[in-house]
Amino acid sequence: MTRKIHLALHPYGVGGPGQHGLWKDPSVAKNASIDINYYIQQARAAEHALFDALFIVDSQFINATYPAHYLNRLEPLTLLSAVATHTRHIGLVGTASSTYNSPFNLARRFGSLDHISGGRAGWNVVTSFDTGTSRNYGLEEHLDYTTRYGRALESVRVVRGLWDSYEDDAFPADVERGVFLDPSKLHALNHEGEHFRVDGPLNLSRSPQGQPVIFQAGVSEEGRDLAAQVAEGIYAPGGSLADAHAYYTDIKTRTAAAGRDPEHIKIFIHGGPVVRGTDEAARRRAAEILDEDNDFDRNVGLLGRAFGAHDFSRYDLDAPFPDVAHLAEKGGRTGAAKIIDRARAENLTLRQVVESFSERRTSPFVGAPGTVADTIADWFAAGTFDGINLAFRNNEDLNWFVDGVVPLLQERGLFRTEYESDTLRGNLGLPIPANRNSLVRA
Amino acid sequence: MTRKIHLALHPYGVGGPGQHGLWKDPSVAKNASIDINYYIQQARAAEHALFDALFIVDSQFINATYPAHYLNRLEPLTLLSAVATHTRHIGLVGTASSTYNSPFNLARRFGSLDHISGGRAGWNVVTSFDTGTSRNYGLEEHLDYTTRYGRALESVRVVRGLWDSYEDDAFPADVERGVFLDPSKLHALNHEGEHFRVDGPLNLSRSPQGQPVIFQAGVSEEGRDLAAQVAEGIYAPGGSLADAHAYYTDIKTRTAAAGRDPEHIKIFIHGGPVVRGTDEAARRRAAEILDEDNDFDRNVGLLGRAFGAHDFSRYDLDAPFPDVAHLAEKGGRTGAAKIIDRARAENLTLRQVVESFSERRTSPFVGAPGTVADTIADWFAAGTFDGINLAFRNNEDLNWFVDGVVPLLQERGLFRTEYESDTLRGNLGLPIPANRNSLVRA
Structure with missing residues (x-):
């Protein structure tokens, strides 16, 4: 079987990093970043195109000179819960900081999204690095780098432990015997670590995908090691083909060195493709976007x-x-x-x-559909990514990619023609994590 | 104009305080407490009946001997966000602890729910009192009473301050002038108090109702004072008619003493009405429920x-x-x-x-529709409540109330025949809070 490319959509709302001028686009509502219908429409368009996931970024700090995107926006978990019941297959990946959220709350919220979506939740684990954010959470200075990454790793481990609180057959709900819960299948975690003490258990059972998928964006040494240890999806820094290949190889090597199957970490590069009928028209559109920004x-x-x-x-x-x-x-x-x-x-x-x-924000994927499909195929063959995290300026740009490039990738066997699964893990080809508590019993 | 009764629905899922046996009911799915479709169905039924709000309780700690309700359940904010886009008028009140959530996160999440729902969010502020919960959040012992209530009051004030970060006309989004945000209308909070330091501003504008509605459940002296100072809705402890009247009078008196209009705090008593065609049949059904529990x-x-x-x-x-x-x-x-x-x-x-x-869990509202409508009217006239927080065993019990009692209350002019508003504030008759930052400018 040919390996397939995974595609995610990264809707911005209005504005955003590298998209300062989007609010000027008459085809996008000025309040799109707080309009749930905008996100529902984007999610449905992405699902119609068979994309793997919708990816929602976040920031917990603004000031008046920040990009417009972050100025006014919905919190990712509430946003994705609302989107969940209007979609059936697409994964829902939300960003949440391990620095300013307790593991018990993170486990509950992503676990709840996973149930609400029928097994399509993903957690993009970030650490919060700026003083502005720390001052919204009562701290004078942000945590230092090592503390933040140590805390992130421990947070993910605690959250995963909490997700396994119930064995999958913990609720017989047997009316005749009068037994709702089998209490021997409910497990406390009793975690005591450097950063957290969390007894558990979590008051939530596992979803059809077992656990939400862990995403991360590791660039530094510590970030790459964190990814190799716990990430199942990663947002890569991008750059040239050579940069992307070096990053890809490094992450896969570190993941293997950490004792994991390198196929179980999916590397997404960021792509803001610009597609039009001809290469020239696409270049003109790309220049227009740069100019607006x-x-x-x-x-x-x-x-x-x-x-x-x-x-x-x-x-x-x-x-x-x-x-x-x-x-x-x-x-x-x-x-x-x-x-x-x-x-x-x-x-x-x-x-x-x-x-x-x-x-440095120019995408390598600019051109006519055939050109962009060729470039994507070349980059994929060169070992630079498992998936692309796509951002489009507006629906016209989205449609050019979906109607022009996606069918060419499908013809070449590089992209699915139907969803493989109803869960995010199923579509990404990631295994369902064994429940650690069921393992203990076996 | 006759004062009208407000009605809220408190769906349990399976089990719950005083509803231990609900999971045995064949008409309720065994996994209802984690099934978003169950909550959407309940919300739609309540909206069809013109109820003011859906109310979601919470607990952050379980063990195997706890009521089945809390064993396995969705986190309230993710739950309500999913329900929001499937309803148009009903208020969405979620419980969240001020003890184990930071004000910045609370402000974002409830603010996001308020936008997603078009102005229908409410925050039921609770403090977390048990050792089991504190051990899920890294503390050996729970916070003492005074600290918890001081923290709750300060948390509500910080959250409200954050909700006012943007003046209502902060985003001109004027393409010709190239102005998305008017930076003079974005305000930091710079709060430094006993429990929190939060700079702000919040990265979210206000919703059509200005701010989510603050609910609380004050029983102790400190709880009642907290309610008098900041609550706009309150879940009363119930008891006999005399108990309820004394509580109602006390809260309204304290609210006036705190310098607020006593009409701007709506007191909900808990009612688990049981209605059937005759008083005798209703009593039998009530006994059956007690027996199951x-x-x-x-x-x-x-x-x-x-x-x-x-x-x-x-x-x-x-x-x-x-x-x-x-x-x-x-x-x-x-x-x-x-x-x-x-x-x-x-x-x-x-x-x-x-x-x-x-x-002590028996409802005063048991009987044929006329009997229950009479009792409700008598209690309302006696000054015991502004609203009733209704819990039903299953949809048959819900329908008996909605089809039997609601029309009688409407005939007597005691309950609405159509929604007054699309916002929770509008339906409860609560004013839109002035934006403190707009006031400063005026």
């Missing part, structure tokens, strides 16, 4: 985000890039460290950094 | 719940009620204190206390 002040805010919500507007734009190495170190943001390295190596001003920061 | 071991567990998940099965059933006064004091549970007082006064054994504990 070209807002220097917002790019300054976006750059600041990579440094933990740092305010770069206070510096002289035409002086050399300021010394903000301490922010990169504290946050452990490899993105920030790379920006500093490049600014030093090329002796860039702040203005030049802001400009180059927005340049 | 009569499970001594579960009643022992339920008694323990009132004492912070205390395990009473360790004591001799026929010895005098054990000395557990320290548990009542620590938890500040007036329910527990009342049980101890009665056990002492009447010199009861543990067995007798367990039996009397289940007795």
